[in-house]
Amino acid sequence: MRDTGGERARRLFDERAASGSWAGLYRGPSTLRSHPFQARFTAVERMLAQIGSVECALDVGAGSCDFAPLVQDLGGWYAALDTSIEMLRLGRDSKPGMFVQGEAEALPFSSGRFDLVLALGLFGFLPELGPACREIARVLRPGGVLIAQGGKRDLWSRLGRPRRMDPTAVEQPVPPRRLDRALAAVGFAPVLRRYVDFIALPRRFRERLPRTMIRASHAMGRMGPLFSPLARSHVTMYRIPAV
Numbered sequence: 001m002r003d004t005g006g007e008r009a010r011r012l013f014d015e016r017a018a019s020g021s022w023a024g025l026y027r028g029p030s031t032l033r034s035h036p037f038q039a040r041f042t043a044v045e046r047m048l049a050q051i052g053s054v055e056c057a058l059d060v061g062a063g064s065c066d067f068a069p070l071v072q073d074l075g076g077w078y079a080a081l082d083t084s085i086e087m088l089r090l091g092r093d094s095k096p097g098m099f100v101q102g103e104a105e106a107l108p109f110s111s112g113r114f115d116l117v118l119a120l121g122l123f124g125f126l127p128e129l130g131p132a133c134r135e136i137a138r139v140l141r142p143g144g145v146l147i148a149q150g151g152k153r154d155l156w157s158r159l160g161r162p163r164r165m166d167p168t169a170v171e172q173p174v175p176p177r178r179l180d181r182a183l184a185a186v187g188f189a190p191v192l193r194r195y196v197d198f199i200a201l202p203r204r205f206r207e208r209l210p211r212t213m214i215r216a217s218h219a220m221g222r223m224g225p226l227f228s229p230l231a232r233s234h235v236t237m238y239r240i241p242a243v
């Protein structure tokens with residue numbers, strides 16, 4: 001069988017789910033490992049509060065479906081799709097909704113079915129962004145909202161390894177400009193962006209000062225785009241025209 005990016009991602013996340021390394025990232029104590037997940041959760045929570053209400057939401061690359069309660073708090077019906085059945089298993093027993101194993105590049109839903117799509121931590125695992133972007137645009141109704149998250153290389157890693165990426169890595173960085181371009185090609189415009197997971201110090205220092213780092217990261221997040229070169233991640237809300 002051909003080793004596509006999707007198959008590698010599925011294997012990786014099946015293993016992560018089975019090893020228990022995913023559990024507790026959102027609800028456990030704030031550590032250097034869990035902080036990026038918890039910071040992204042807060043950013044999504046704030047964006048959803050701005051939207052106010054949701055009817056029907058699809059979480060693509062939903063993993064353990066940790067965003068389901070946020071949708072349900074807004075009165076929305078929640079559907080989750082992931083290539084890894086093991087990741088979905090972590091979430092589906094405790095949450096109401098629909099749980100589907102599938103690929104972001106071929107969503108098994110009718111056109112215009114959803115008013116909100118979430119795609120957090122997904123795009124970095126896709127060999128190409130275009131097919132999934134097209135599918136997300138198709139299943140959203142006109143005027144619908146996408147909240148997407150992508151990773152970027154922070155200043156320290158760019159200084160340390162200028163312009164070098166490992167082409168065999170399962171996850172690739174998806175900086176804001178790359179995601180904006182891919183989504184603009186199918187009609188999306190960015191309306192709101194938050195940077196999260198700030199790295200104020202090079203690795204050997206931050207591992208010695210984890211609590212200070214987490215506090216600094218929250219503070220930088222509150223200060224807006226000023227510190228964006230130090231952020232490792234962005235969460236962006238996009239809208240598709242209402243026609």
Ligand SMILES: C[S@@+](CC[C@H](N)C(=O)[O-])C[C@H]1O[C@@H](n2cnc3c(N)ncnc32)[C@H](O)[C@@H]1O
Nearest residue numbers: 009013061062063082083084103104120121125
């Ligand atoms: C980093 S996890 C993020 C999970 C969740 N969205 C979150 O933010 O907690 C990425 C998820 O995307 C899924 N994934 C990767 N490639 C996919 C694809 N082509 N189609 C659907 N899901 C995919 C993985 O199985 C994994 O559960």
